[in-house]
Amino acid sequence: MSVDLIGFVGGRFIPNVTIHEYFRDPPSIIPRRTMKNLSPDNSAEFSSAVNFCAGNNFGKISARTDADAVCEKPLVSEEKRHSGRQTFPSKRILHDEDVLAPYTSTSGADGAISLHTEQTRNRVSELAILPIEGETIQKVALTTTRDDRMELEDLADFAESFVRQRTKFGVTQANVASAVGLLNGINFCQTTVSRFETMNLSLSNMRKLRPLLEEWLIYAETMTANGCSTRDLPRVLSRSVFKQGTEMDSDSRSHKITQADHSASAAGQFVSASGPCLRKRRSRTNYNVLQRETLEAFFKQTPYPDKETLTNIAAAVNLHPYIVKTWFCNRRQKVHKEERCGS
DNA sequence: CGTATGCAAATCAGA
DNA sequence: ATCTGATTTGCATAC
Numbered sequence: 062m063s064v065d066l067i068g069f070v071g072g073r074f075i076p077n078v079t080i081h082e083y084f085r086d087p088p089s090i091i092p093r094r095t096m097k098n099l100s101p102d103n104s105a106e107f108s109s110a111v112n113f114c115a116g117n118n119f120g121k122i123s124a125r126t127d128a129d130a131v132c133e134k135p136l137v138s139e140e141k142r143h144s145g146r147q148t149f150p151s152k153r154i155l156h157d158e159d160v161l162a163p164y165t166s167t168s169g170a171d172g173a174i175s176l177h178t179e180q181t182r183n184r185v186s187e188l189a190i191l192p193i194e195g196e197t198i199q200k201v202a203l204t205t206t207r208d209d210r211m212e213l214e215d216l217a218d219f220a221e222s223f224v225r226q227r228t229k230f231g232v233t234q235a236n237v238a239s240a241v242g243l244l245n246g247i248n249f250c251q252t253t254v255s256r257f258e259t260m261n262l263s264l265s266n267m268r269k270l271r272p273l274l275e276e277w278l279i280y281a282e283t284m285t286a287n288g289c290s291t292r293d294l295p296r297v298l299s300r301s302v303f304k305q306g307t308e309m310d311s312d313s314r315s316h317k318i319t320q321a322d323h324s325a326s327a328a329g330q331f332v333s334a335s336g337p338c339l340r341k342r343r344s345r346t347n348y349n350v351l352q353r354e355t356l357e358a359f360f361k362q363t364p365y366p367d368k369e370t371l372t373n374i375a376a377a378v379n380l381h382p383y384i385v386k387t388w389f390c391n392r393r394q395k396v397h398k399e400e401r402c403g404s
Numbered sequence: 405c406g407t408a409t410g411c412a413a414a415t416c417a418g419a
Numbered sequence: 420a421t422c423t424g425a426t427t428t429g430c431a432t433a434c
Contacts, residue, residue, distance in 0.1 A: 156418090231408060233405090233407085234407065234408095235406075235407090235421065236405075248428085248429080249428095250406095250428075250429050250430085251407075251429090252407095252408080252409080252428075252429060253427090253428070253429080254407095255406095255407055255408055255409090256408085256428095258407095259407095259408080260407085261409090262427090263426075263427085265426095266427070268427085335420080346424065346425090347419080347424095359415085384418095384424090387426095388423095388424075388425065389421060390411080390412075390424095390425095391424060391425085392423095394412075394413070394414090394423095395414080395422095395423080397412080397413085398413095402427090
C-alpha cells in the first residue's frame with residue numbers, strides 16, 4: 062500500500078504543507094527522488110498532499126477527507142460512476158503500481174486527482190508541482206505512465222552519470238557549456254549545464270538538451286582516448302571544432318539555441334509521433350475581474366513584492382504564489398516595454 | 405574558484 | 420491578430 066511519486070525535485074517544500082511531511086529529509090538538492098510509503102492511512106493528510114501535487118488546482122480539494130479523493134473520477138456521481146464503461150470503486154486499496162495523476166474533467170471538476178492503475182496507464186497526463194519555498198521556486202514532475210516514469214528515471218540516470226564523467230574529465234560546467242556551444246553552433250551557458258545536472262529544467266527541456274550533452278561526452282571521450290589530457294580538454298575541444306571552419310562559419314556559430322531548437326523541432330527530433338506525450342506547458346490561467354483588479358492594486362503599491370508579500374497577495378487572490386509571481390514578472394515586462402515604446 | 409539561483413528579456417503559445 | 424500567461428535562457432551575483 063504505497064504510491065510512488067517519482068519526480069525531480071530541486072529544492073525543499075513549503076513548510077506547513079502536508080506533503081512536506083512525506084519527505085523525511087528534504088535536502089536542498091534532490092535530483093531524483095522516489096517517495097515510497099506515501100500512505101493514505103491518514104486520508105485527510107493524504108488528500109492534502111495529493112492536492113498539493115495538483116498542478117492546476119492548488120488548494121482546492123483539501124476538504125475532501127476520505128480516500129475517495131484519490132479515486133478515479135472522484136467527483137462523478139455514484140450513479141454515473143457505475144453506469145459508465147469503466148467502473149472504479151469509490152474506495153479501494155492502493156497498489157504499488159498506482160501513480161498519482163491529475164484528473165482533468167470536462168465538467169468543472171478540474172484538478173481533482175485520479176489514480177492511474179495499470180488499466181489506465183496509457184492515459185496521457187503529467188503533473189507539475191510548482192511549490193515555492195523561501196526564495197526558491199522548484200518544479201516537480203510526476204509521471205503517470207510506465208513509459209513516462211522510465212524516461213524520467215532514464216534522464217535522472219543520465220544526469221547523474223554526466224556529472225560523474227564531467228568530474229572525471231576534470232572539466233567545469235562552464236567548460237562544457239562553451240564546448241557544447243561551439244560543437245553545435247549555439248549559445249550555451251554554464252547556468253544551463255548546472256540546471257541540467259540538477260534536473261532543474263522542465264522535462265521537455267531536459268529531453269531537448271540531453272543529445273547535446275551526449276554528443277559532448279563522445280567528443281570528450283574521443284579526445285581523451287587520443288591522448289589529450291583532461292586539463293587541456295576544453296581548449297582542445299574548441300580548437301578541433303574551429304578546424305572544421307568551412308561548415309562552422311561565424312554566422313552559424315552565432316545562432317541562438319532557440320533557432321537550433323526550431324530546426325530540431327521541425328525535424329521532429331523531439332516530437333514523438335506516438336506514445337505518451339508529456340504536456341509542455343501549464344495551461345494558461347484565467348484571472349477573473351476581481352483577481353485582476355486586486356493584482357493591479359498590489360502592483361501599483363509594490364511592483365517588486367518580496368516572498369512574504371507575494372504569499373499574502375497569493376492568498377488574497379486565491380492563487381498559488383508561483384502563479385502570482387509569474388503575473389508580476391509579466392506585469393513588469395509590460396511596464397518596461399511601454400517605457401521603451403514611449404521613449 | 406566552481407556552482408546555483410533571482411531576475412529580466414525574449415519568445416512561445418492559448419484564449 | 421492581440422493580449423498576456425508560461426517557458427526558456429543568460430547575466431549578475433550569491434553561495
